[in-house]
């Protein structure tokens with residue numbers, strides 16, 4: 012009887028040990044996956060690139076600073092006129108909004124672009140009946156995106172269009188890209204108001220590799236380079 016109890020206890024301990032071991036391994040696996048994905052996210056650099064200059068076609072009368080922040084408190088359903096400093100870039104009936112460069116200064120020079128997505132938010136004055144889409148020009152003329160403002164209520168949710176898969180995949184193309192919208196409202200004179208518009212760019216910065224035995228003091232590190240491997244480092248004071 013005593014022996015049976017001892018054996019049963021042993022079996023129980025074994026079972027518990029197994030249970031404990033597997034839950035511990037499971038936890039470690041989750042922890043390592045977490046650490047690994049953390050490392051990946053550190054290397055995926057991203058920045059929002061805002062319009063840098065207006066095209067000569069732009070006759071809205073608005074300032075670029077109106078469209079670089081998600082900050083407008085206007086009521087887009089009732090706002091009918093261009094108002095300076097209200098945080099909305101207003102495109103009245105028959106007016107043209109067109110940006111001809113984007114400010115890529117935050118992206119290190121030799122980076123590899125891995126994504127470029129246009130993001131914007133708009134509102135429409137009640138009665139707007141235009142049909143034009145937001146267009147982009149990557150050198151081949153103005154081309155429709157899939158974003159077409161309609162007479163919604165309030166400001167829209169974030170609207171996005173994948174420029175990268177449309178061929179905008181270098182720093183220079185992003186910098187020189189045109190984004191355009193012409194208000195072709197019909198009867199009445201109803202405006203489209205943009206709160207923000209930018210391109211979210213993801214990129215891999217340049218990597219500088221120093222050969223073994225190279226004196227780092229004699230090397231030039233590419234601006235924005237990310238160190239990925241270091242055999243040894245000697246500091247001379």
Ligand SMILES: [Ca+2]
Nearest residue numbers: 094095097099
């Ligand atoms: Ca304004």
Ligand SMILES: [Ca+2]
Nearest residue numbers: 135136137163
């Ligand atoms: Ca509306």
Ligand SMILES: [Ca+2]
Nearest residue numbers: 077080098206
């Ligand atoms: Ca704004």
